[in-house]
Amino acid sequence: MHSGHRGLHELGNCAGSAEGVDDFVGLRFHDVQYAIIGSQSQAESCDNRDCDIRITLPNRGMEEAPKLRPEVQDIFERLDRANLKQRDLAAAIGIEENKISKARKGGRLLKASEVIKAKDWLSIVETEGDYQPDAEQPMADPQISYVEVPVLPTFAGMGGGGTGDADRETALVPRALVEDILQGKPADFLLINVRGDSMEGDFRHGDQLLVDMRDRSPTQPGPFALWFDDEYVVKNVERVPGGQVRIFSSNPKYSTVSIATEETRIIGRPVWFGRRL
Secondary structure (H helix, E strand, C coil): CEECCEECCCCCCECCCCCCCECHHHHHHHHHHHHHHHHHHHHHHCCCCCCCCCCCCCCCCCCCCCCCCHHHHHHHHHHHHCCCCHHHHHHHHCCCHHHHHHHHCCCCCCCHHHHHHHHHHHHHHHHHCCCCCCCCCCCCCHHHHEEEEEEEEEEEEECCCECCCCCCEEEEEEHHHHHHHCCCCHHHEEEEEEEECCCCCCCCCCCEEEEECCCCCCCCCEEEEEEECCEEEEEEEEEECCCEEEEECCCCCCCCEEEEHHHCEEEEEEEEEECCC
């Protein structure tokens, strides 16, 4: 990541349960359970002498590939008829080639602006004919792959906090992270540099946190960036009865405090972090 115009885990779900998601404990449990069911079935009803092997079972149809929107399907059909490559289309509308590939497979939606650019470009190519990519054509601006996100003009403490006296800055954050993964706009996020050890176990001194300012509700407890006691901090926040919130650290050596909800201002929930190795 590039920050300020300076540079800025997810376990895959394990298939196997009724909902297609399981954890490692569940898998170990089900392995045993399945073995028991299998042995009981064989003991009671799976003697070959008792089985009627002439039973007919219906075939299960294959799942259909995801269907593209008609206007997107039309773009790719026209691209093929003109004997053009996906990289030609990517260069023409100013996005990465892998995004075109994902769109063709149904894994990414082309934006309205991209569809309009693609159709306009294809119309020109079809009218003029014999399109040849210009070998000298400059590559698309690399910054198109990044968006500017504001940076908190101070650090946020994981212990004592900052007060916000530094100059305003922005950071370049991958566009795919903001728009595709987090489904947001640059203005929805804030980049925060953190100091201290009170959140050790979740975050470390020197981490950069990308905070989603759309998520400010501690109904689901967890870490938040907040303005508390006249300084910016990152702490765990939990709503408790009586119109209060409990503010506490991940590091157990720090104390816990419960205050009225209006005595603090939640900025947002961290959703991504960068760390120096």
